[in-house]
Amino acid sequence: MALAALTLLTVAACGGPDETDSVPSSPPERPADSRSTTQSHSAGPEPSVSAADGRDTTACADGDCEIAVSEPVTLRFEGPDGPATLSVTEVGPNKVEYTVKSGNGQSKGGASGPGQGCVTVLRENGSGNSCGGLSRTRPSAQPDAVVIQATTEADGTALLHIVSH
Structure with missing residues (x-):
């Protein structure tokens, strides 16, 4: 019985921190998201053709x-x-x-x-x-x-x- 209680405490103690540590935090993902948002608001791709007046x-x-x-x-x-x-x-x-x-x-x-x-x-x-x-x-x-x-x-x-x- 003592062994079962010790096993339960060990699993509970190990499960808590491991689960929290293995959950990826959202701040590192957000910069990538904001970069793609910024790119979608850019002026578009550079044209493959040259134009006399460019993009003016x-x-x-x-x-x-x-x-x-x-x-x-x-x-x-x-x-x-x-x-x-x-x-x-x-x-x-x-x-x-x-x-x-x-x-x-x-x-x-x-x-x-x-x-x-x-x-x-x-x-x-x-x-x-x-x-x-x-x-x-x-x-x-x-x-x-x-x-x-x-x-x-x-x-x-x-x-x-x-x-x-």
Whole structure:
């Protein structure tokens, strides 16, 4: 009986500290969690393509730019009938979606797949879209129009061109 009581005390004494010591403490895990949270709020991956204006969205204000984006962004520029906006609503590997607003009109474009993209042409009296396989080269300027081209990239960025002159 004394042996049973001693065994019980030994197990209880050993079980308590071992269980407490073997439970991982949460503070060492939290820094790793906060690092991944910080990474998800970063500006996104560096683009695999070089753009003449890099990632500078303000370069588009004059209606003439080439930038790479890796997250949703809104660009303001001068359209054929006044202020216009290009809102990139989704960017991912080989995917881009956007909305263009100019005057009272709105146009949406979206493409997915390697080498895919869309071209939107804004004119004073309306706009038009065309999507499909595109090169990453600058589109040609058109008289009295602003040409917007968005091309997908495999690394989750999109190459944007706005051409007005």
